[in-house]
Amino acid sequence: MNVRLYNPKREVQVRGPLRVEELCEQLGFPRQSVLVIREDELVTREATLEDTDTVEIRPVMSGGAR
Amino acid sequence: MKCRRCRADAVIELPQHRTAFCAECFLHHCRQQVRRTIEKYSMIGAGERPLMAISGGKDSLAAWDLLLDLGYDADGVYLGLGIGGYSDRSGEYARAFAHQRGVKLIELDLATDVGFTIPEAAAQRRTPCSACGLSKRHLLNTVALEHGYTVLVTGHNLDDEAAVLFGNVMRWDTEYLARQQPVLPGGDGFARRVKPLVRLGERETAAYCIIRRIDYQVEECPMAEGNRHLGYKELLNRMEERSPGTKLEFYNGFLRRMQPLLDGVSSQDKGDLGSCGRCGSPTTGELCAFCRLTDQATDPQHRSTPRGRRGRKRRNNSRRQVVGAG
Numbered sequence: 575m576n577v578r579l580y581n582p583k584r585e586v587q588v589r590g591p592l593r594v595e596e597l598c599e600q601l602g603f604p605r606q607s608v609l610v611i612r613e614d615e616l617v618t619r620e621a622t623l624e625d626t627d628t629v630e631i632r633p634v635m636s637g638g639a640r
Numbered sequence: 641m642k643c644r645r646c647r648a649d650a651v652i653e654l655p656q657h658r659t660a661f662c663a664e665c666f667l668h669h670c671r672q673q674v675r676r677t678i679e680k681y682s683m684i685g686a687g688e689r690p691l692m693a694i695s696g697g698k699d700s701l702a703a704w705d706l707l708l709d710l711g712y713d714a715d716g717v718y719l720g721l722g723i724g725g726y727s728d729r730s731g732e733y734a735r736a737f738a739h740q741r742g743v744k745l746i747e748l749d750l751a752t753d754v755g756f757t758i759p760e761a762a763a764q765r766r767t768p769c770s771a772c773g774l775s776k777r778h779l780l781n782t783v784a785l786e787h788g789y790t791v792l793v794t795g796h797n798l799d800d801e802a803a804v805l806f807g808n809v810m811r812w813d814t815e816y817l818a819r820q821q822p823v824l825p826g827g828d829g830f831a832r833r834v835k836p837l838v839r840l841g842e843r844e845t846a847a848y849c850i851i852r853r854i855d856y857q858v859e860e861c862p863m864a865e866g867n868r869h870l871g872y873k874e875l876l877n878r879m880e881e882r883s884p885g886t887k888l889e890f891y892n893g894f895l896r897r898m899q900p901l902l903d904g905v906s907s908q909d910k911g912d913l914g915s916c917g918r919c920g921s922p923t924t925g926e927l928c929a930f931c932r933l934t935d936q937a938t939d940p941q942h943r944s945t946p947r948g949r950r951g952r953k954r955r956n957n958s959r960r961q962v963v964g965a966g
Contacts, residue, residue: 581860583859606843606881609843616663616851618652619653620641632858634845634846636698636861637803
C-alpha cells in the first residue's frame with residue numbers, strides 16, 4: 575500500500591494486509607501521536623489495511639509559540 | 641470496535657475516556673466538551689461577539705468551527721508571522737475557512753504592520769517561539785480591543801495546557817502557574833482570553849478537522865523544531881501511552897486543587913501593572929516586552945541579518961480586513 579507521511583512530506587510503500595496498529599509500530603509512530611486515514615476516512619487501530627489501500631499517517635502534535 | 645453511543649463502527653478510540661466513537665457521535669462529543677467548558681467557566685456572555693485567534697492550524701480552525709456551530713457569531717483574526725512559505729500556506733487555510741463559512745477574518749502582518757518577521761526577531765537572541773508567542777499575545781489583544789471585542793478566544797488544547805503546566809512546574813514558576821487558567825479576565829488593557837478546547841486533546845482536534853473536511857496546516861512550523869514545548873509533549877505522550885488519562889488528571893487536578901491556592905499571586909492580581917510608555921499596553925516596566933522586542937528586531941544596530949534594512953518602520957495601522965461575509 576501507499577503510505578503518505580509528514581515532516582517531511584514523503585510516501586513509502588508497505589506490504590499489506592496488516593492492522594493499523596501494526597503499521598504504526600512498523601514505521602515507529604506512537605499510536606496516540608498520529609491519526610491514520612484510509613481513503614479520506616479515519617480508521618481505528620483494529621482496522622485491517624489492504625495492499626491496494628491509500629493510507630495517510632497524520633501527526634497530531636503541534637506547537638511552538640503559546 | 642463499536643461506537644459507545646450508537647454501536648455503529650467506530651472511527652476513533654479515546655483511551656483517556658475508555659471509549660470509541662463513530663464520526664457523528666465524535667462530533668457530538670467535541671461539541672459537548674466545548675459547550676460544557678464555555679458554560680463552566682462563563683467564557684462567553686450572552687450576545688457577546690467573540691474574536692477567534694486563527695493560526696491556520698487544526699486547533700484554531702476546529703475551535704472556530706465549533707463556536708459557529710454552537711451559535712456564537714465569532715469573527716477571526718489572523719497574524720502573518722513572515723515565516724516564508726509556511727506562513728503563506730497558513731494564511732491560505734485561514735482565508736479558505738473564512739470564505740467557506742462566510743465569516744469575517746481580520747488580518748494583520750508582522751512585517752507590514754510592525755516592521756519585522758519572526759525569523760528576524762529570532763536573530764536577536766530570542767528563541768523564535770518566544771518572539772512569536774509574545775507578538776501574538778500583544779497584537780491579538782490590541783486588535784481585539786481596537787475592534788471592540790471583549791473576548792479573545794484561543795485554540796489551546798489539553799496537550800498544550802498539560803505541556804505548559806509541566807514546564808511551569810519544572811521551573812516552579814508561580815507567576816506563570818497563577819496565570820494558567822482557562823479564562824484570563826479582561827479589563828485594564830486586556831480583552832478577556834478564553835480557551836474552550838482545554839478538555840480536548842490535539843488528537844481530537846485533528847480528528848475533528850478530518851471528519852469535518854476542514855483543511856489545515858499539517859506541517860510543523862519550521863522554527864519550532866526541537867523546542868522545549870514539543871519535548872514536554874513527547875514526554876507526556878509516552879506517559880499517556882502507558883497510562884491513558886494521565887494528561888487529563890494532571891491538568892484537571894491542577895485546576896481543582898492547586899490553582900485556587902495561587903489566587904492573588906500574579907502581577908495582574910496584585911495590581912502591579914502600569915502602562916507602557918510607548919504603546920500604553922499593561923506592563924510591569926517602562927516599556928512593554930513587545931515594544932522592547934520591536935526595538936531589538938527593527939533597530940539596524942541590533943540586527944545581524946541583511947534583511948534588517950526594513951528596520952525602524954513603526955506600526956502604521958494598515959490592518960486589512962479579509963471578509964468572507966460582511
